[in-house]
Amino acid sequence: MKTYRSFYKPLAIGAPTPFAEPPVALERMIHFVPPHIEKMRAKIPQIISQVDVILGNLEDAIPADEKLNAREGFIQMANENDYGSTKLWTRINSLESPWVLDDITEIVTRCGNKLDVIMLPKVNGPWDIHYLDQLLAQLEAKAGVTKPIQIHAILETAEGVNNVEAIATASPRMHGMSLGPADLAASRGMKTTRVGGGHPDYQVLADADGDAPRTRYQQDLWHYTVAKMVDACLAAGIKPFYGPFGDFSDPAACEAQFRNSFLMGCLGTWTLHPSQIGIAKSVFSPEPEEVKFARRILEAMPDGTGAVMLDGKMQDDATWKQAKVICDLADLVIS
Numbered sequence: 001m002k003t004y005r006s007f008y009k010p011l012a013i014g015a016p017t018p019f020a021e022p023p024v025a026l027e028r029m030i031h032f033v034p035p036h037i038e039k040m041r042a043k044i045p046q047i048i049s050q051v052d053v054i055l056g057n058l059e060d061a062i063p064a065d066e067k068l069n070a071r072e073g074f075i076q077m078a079n080e081n082d083y084g085s086t087k088l089w090t091r092i093n094s095l096e097s098p099w100v101l102d103d104i105t106e107i108v109t110r111c112g113n114k115l116d117v118i119m120l121p122k123v124n125g126p127w128d129i130h131y132l133d134q135l136l137a138q139l140e141a142k143a144g145v146t147k148p149i150q151i152h153a154i155l156e157t158a159e160g161v162n163n164v165e166a167i168a169t170a171s172p173r174m175h176g177m178s179l180g181p182a183d184l185a186a187s188r189g190m191k192t193t194r195v196g197g198g199h200p201d202y203q204v205l206a207d208a209d210g211d212a213p214r215t216r217y218q219q220d221l222w223h224y225t226v227a228k229m230v231d232a233c234l235a236a237g238i239k240p241f242y243g244p245f246g247d248f249s250d251p252a253a254c255e256a257q258f259r260n261s262f263l264m265g266c267l268g269t270w271t272l273h274p275s276q277i278g279i280a281k282s283v284f285s286p287e288p289e290e291v292k293f294a295r296r297i298l299e300a301m302p303d304g305t306g307a308v309m310l311d312g313k314m315q316d317d318a319t320w321k322q323a324k325v326i327c328d329l330a331d332l333v334i335s
């Protein structure tokens, strides 16, 4: 069984984990489904075969008067299907909501053994993770859950971004973190109505060149937060993910946003529409040409030390490590 060493080193803070290290699995897309819709639940077996992770969403986008149906629908879809190697996650309601306590209690009690990860929205600090961690420990023991349920935080409040490092190390149950650009934009007072992606007005103006019209370059609104999240996650040995991209009519922009986050260290993204599954699969799997070159680096430096030239480019211990990241991911995609 493969393990991805760097992602599962022991955490510095919190009780030592009582659990075995989880095996490494691809998580290129976390595919969201609304479990209160019967027609959607009927499609689950078909979706399972196409995605790495399937997530029953109970939080935002589920109307208040459908919250209980969504919870019941999730428990039903968890128990009725065989997920094979596809992971099953749920996004519960936020800790400020009236639904969350029953979400956690009912789900762990009635389908805890089918569930891999709970995604917790609007995490403000480590205290939110501690609360869920303790509740899970009690409920797992009571319900006889044999496999620990992991926690995935959404980074989507200004306070959460401020506390990102403490959140990442808050519990040995921490699986990873996703950017939540829609709530984060609102929390920060950003002037946008978009879910992820760029904004046409967020630009830098190139220097003047005589009378020629000046070029404008659109910038990435999310660069700072993704970089901060990736550093916090990798330092804590957990996994960083991009989040939602809401403009389903613009697959090129979706791909560009996914690719930036992949290059910056994210392992996967959310897919909210079936059309985004293929985009995520291709973006978060390494390019064959890149893999070929990375394999040449590993072959040229069998013990990972020294310096060699390949196609005019200097390789050394550091590029060996870069190549190893790409080759390990490629091996996971192939296996």
Ligand code: GLV
Residues within 6 Å of the ligand: 060, 121, 154, 156, 179, 180, 181, 182, 183, 184, 195, 243, 244
């Ligand atoms: C996701 O939950 C977001 O707010 O972007």
Ligand code: MG
Residues within 6 Å of the ligand: 060, 121, 154, 156, 180, 182, 183
């Ligand atoms: Mg949100």
